[in-house]
Amino acid sequence: MSASMRGLAVVVLLTGLGARAGETWVLEHARVLSRASAAPIEDGTVVVRDGRIAALGPSGSVRLPAGARRVDGRGGTVLPGFWNVHVHFTEERFADAAHRPAEALSAACRDMLTSRGFTTVVDLGSFPPNTVALRKRAPSLDCPRILTTGVSMYPVGGVPIYVRKALGDAVADGLPQPRTGAEAAALVQEDVRLGARGVKLFVGTWLGGSKTGLMDLAVVQGAAAEAHRRGLVVFAHPGSAQGVAHAVDGGVDVLAHTAPDAGPWTPELLGRMRAGHMALAPTLSLWRVEMDRAQAPAELRERFIRTGAEQLRAFAADGGEVLFGTDVGYIPEQDADEEVGRMAAAGMDWRAVLASLTSAPARRMKDGTRGALAVGGPADLVLVEGDPRAEIQALTHVRSTWVAGKSVFTR
Ligand SMILES: [Zn+2]
Known part of the structure; x- marks a missing residue:
């Protein structure tokens, strides 16, 4: 295996598509819009544990669990699924x-x-x-x-x-x-x-x-x-x-x-x-x-x-x-x-x-737990490129999607 292939294998492991049961991971340094009516957190971090949002707030104020896998959200906006x-x-x-x-x-x-x-x-x-x-x-x-x-x-x-x-x-x-x-x-x-x-x-x-x-x-x-x-x-x-x-x-x-x-x-x-x-x-x-x-x-x-x-x-x-x-x-x-x-x-x-x-x-549809990002709620997340407030079509430029904390798509 060449060095570059080993590098690729590491990347694949780190970004692995399936979340293991009980896995804790972090989406950091993204703009976070927890609901359409909320003010955004310009540099925010979301911690996901067991498919749920364990913490959410400005990067730096959120404690990162030791050893958690980290996903870089820079340049993007995190929205409810x-x-x-x-x-x-x-x-x-x-x-x-x-x-x-x-x-x-x-x-x-x-x-x-x-x-x-x-x-x-x-x-x-x-x-x-x-x-x-x-x-x-x-x-x-x-x-x-x-x-x-x-x-x-x-x-x-x-x-x-x-x-x-x-x-x-x-x-x-x-x-x-x-x-x-x-x-x-x-x-x-x-x-x-x-x-x-x-x-x-x-x-x-x-x-x-x-x-x-x-x-x-x-x-x-x-x-x-x-x-x-x-x-x-x-x-x-x-x-x-x-x-x-x-x-x-x-x-x-x-x-x-x-x-x-x-x-x-x-x-x-x-x-x-x-x-x-x-x-x-x-x-x-x-x-x-x-x-x-x-x-x-x-x-x-x-x-x-x-x-x-x-x-x-x-x-x-x-x-x-x-x-x-x-x-x-x-x-x-x-x-x-x-x-x-x-x-x-x-x-x-x-x-x-x-x-x-x-x-x-x-x-x-009478679902009180979805439609907004909240601590304790299911980690149904979308990471889009850019800022939908500046350009509405950013809503369609999807970089990654997670259902109950599990990655189901990444570009
Ligand atoms: Zn139809």
Whole structure:
């Protein structure tokens, strides 16, 4: 072994990807932003022990445990691990997650999620047994924590055309399409058995051409009431204006998309959303992707994308809770830079975007321990290059990501 190879081996050992149980390590000399609303520590140090934050403060004031492995954070900013509340594990690389080799699944998770800083994601509809298998293995892989909405529900005869095309008519016809509130409630109980943390309702759907599907209000209400009894969060694919209305009136918690087809959101509608404490996952880059896929004429393309952005602008300006969500897994774009750029262009500043990535989704998913860095809390951390306060796109320049203190990505 040459000297340089020995050097490499030492580096690999020191930066080794897996954290051993009980390991103590230190991330030092980074800017630390413990939450979007906090003042940063310009030169901060975080001590991690057994997957939790053992100490956090200005470098020099934090006692470094003897023999602890040290990671140099200079030039970067440490943030709470990011959430993406709209992902799918439907790509081939996640198939047969129960048996797929660990390194293949880890590579897929790094590529799609943890290299973007995501330490918790919400799967809004994939093949539920597969997501359950992946969720179970995630802690031993380079994957984020996985929450799921389990089995999706559709309007009667209203499975979206893209789902129908992807799965074929026989499978599409067999997807859950509850006819009554009681049937919807029974499906929610199935989600509970799967360990789901939420419920996904396709309230307004596109069936091709000018045809649309709409879930009955009574079905939305039946699902939402049972979900809330069980402590689950209700996500809706809104689609049309009627879909948005049924989501709002039916007790949905989170709109999983903006809805360009629904036109501008009026102050009256925003007021009803506010009264219902609704949150919104904008998925703005999705609209650009869909317009490109459809090869839409320039004027339509521009108007569609702009309408989604204006809905976000109105919702955020009204004080609405925005949750970062991209629909990655359905769209091929994995980098978050386009979504962050579009959110910023819709009027959200770095604090608002950071809150949508951290504290807002943690609170919405009833996780009191994540979304901010605190001593005693889980060490879900992202180290980004530069300073997001000066340049919002720094949020997408991820150097390293840790889930419960374990390194799951490093550039
Ligand atoms: Zn989706």
